[in-house]
Amino acid sequence: MLNWMSALRTSPLGLAVGLSAAAAYFLLQPGRTRNATRPRGDSKAPRTWMLETGAAVLQRRPPLRGFDTYLAGFHPMKEDPEHQWIAHHWCKVVNEDFIQCLLFDGNTADANLVGVEYIISERLFRQLPEEERGYWHPHNGEILSGQLAAPGLPQAAEKMLMKRQINSYGKTWHLWDTGVDGRAGDDLPFGAPRLAWSFNHDGELQPWLQELRDRELRLRTEERRAARKDLVAFAHPQEGTDALKGRFERPTREIPGAQEKRAQLTGRH
Structure with missing residues (x-):
């Protein structure tokens, strides 16, 4: 699914795209973004640095291997x-x-770990118990709007990756509010985990947040959206698309291809 190199190998343009992907790795690195929140506590002592250096040399890290696909998107809290x-x-x-993902508040070495997300295919979602499905948000709105990006990848590889994610679902827990763009956050992860959701209508995402992300990572969301128009043909109605409908004071509009499954079955949208 997110293994874009595997996807490239199955593409008729695999070799050409693969070469452009290799070039992108060196030439199209994403911008750097960091959060101002620093965890409470004393600075590392010299003995801690020594222990870390020794661990890096002597200890293996099998569970962390493979967490190498970088995606940048947006999350609202469901409640x-x-x-x-x-x-x-x-x-x-x-x-x-x-797929399993670690969530951070930036993309630099000092970013804070703030949550986790699990991603499943449409096939696995259909096997979930009814009471479980309310925890899983749909992904079509994020993909087709251009909000979800894979910074640093060439456009052809990113689009192939997004096509493989159409109709998938995510279960996301945010554990730490570290703030954003100057808004003060907590210096420790306080409170209960919060269930995150996805944006499935234009106007739900605060415009300034998209502008901030695009500026920091040198992205153009609207260009990505235009390039993904043909993916609408592969999108199925998804449960949870209308979960946040009516929860915003500003007007919202439908995203083509992001349709509520239950509404579609009853003939309403």
């Missing part, structure tokens, strides 16, 4: 959708139906 964050994902493909 408080005006509470919104830029979400930096580092993801590991477990198999063709299941």
Whole structure:
């Protein structure tokens, strides 16, 4: 799914795109974005630095291997959708139906770990118990709007990656509010985990947040949206698309291809 190199190998243009992907790795690195929040506590002592250096040389890190696909998107909290964050994902493909991601508040070495996300295919979502499905947000709105990006990848590779994610679902827990763009955050992860959701209508995402993300990572969301128009043909109606509908004071509009499954079955949208 998110293993874009595997996708390239199955493409008729695999070699050419693969070469451009290799070039992009060196030439199209994403911008750097960091959060101002620093965790409470004393600075590292010399003995801590020594222990870390020794661990890096002597200890293996098998569970962390494979968390190398970088995605940048946005998350609103389901119970408080005006509470919104830029979400930096580092993801590991477990198999063709299941992915797990670590969420950070930036993409630099000092970024804070703020949450986790699990991603499943449409096939696995259909197997979930009814009461479980309310925790899983749909991804079509994020993809087709251009909000979800893979910074640093060439356009052809990124689009192939996004096509493989159409109709998938995510379950996301945010554990730490570290703030965004100058808004003061907590210096420790306080409170209960908060269930995050996805944006499935234009106007739900606060415009300034998209502008901030695009400026920091040198992205053009609208260009990505235009390039993905043909992916609408592969999109199925998804449960949870209308979960935040009516929760915003500003007007919202439908995203072509992001349709509520239950509404579609009853003939209403």
